[in-house]
Amino acid sequence: MTHYIIYKLKNEEDYAKICDELTLVLESMKKDIEGVKAYSFVKNAFKGNYNYDMMIKITMLDEETLKRYKPHELHVKLKEISLKYIESKVIFDER
Numbered sequence: 001m002t003h004y005i006i007y008k009l010k011n012e013e014d015y016a017k018i019c020d021e022l023t024l025v026l027e028s029m030k031k032d033i034e035g036v037k038a039y040s041f042v043k044n045a046f047k048g049n050y051n052y053d054m055m056i057k058i059t060m061l062d063e064e065t066l067k068r069y070k071p072h073e074l075h076v077k078l079k080e081i082s083l084k085y086i087e088s089k090v091i092f093d094e095r
Contacts, residue, residue, distance in 0.1 A: 035065025
């Protein structure tokens with residue numbers, strides 16, 4: 001399954017900075033949360049009508065991984081970091 005997080009940044013120039021900070025957390029997630037397989041960043045994923053600046057795709061083994069991911073301290077840290085940079089977000093899962 002894939003967990004998607006789509007952000008509208010407060011300042012588009014912060015893209016590299018937020019990617020650097022989130023990469024540290026996401027790398028730790030791959031090691032510490034069983035079933036988190038991979039992640040990737042997509043810049044300007046939904047420009048145009050939606051006007052979002054970036055997307056994070058997190059590949060997970062299954063629904064049980066998502067259940068472990070949501071309350072995990074690294075997920076909390078991911079949210080704390082992103083809140084410094086974002087105006088809005090959309091989150092959804094593809095099973």
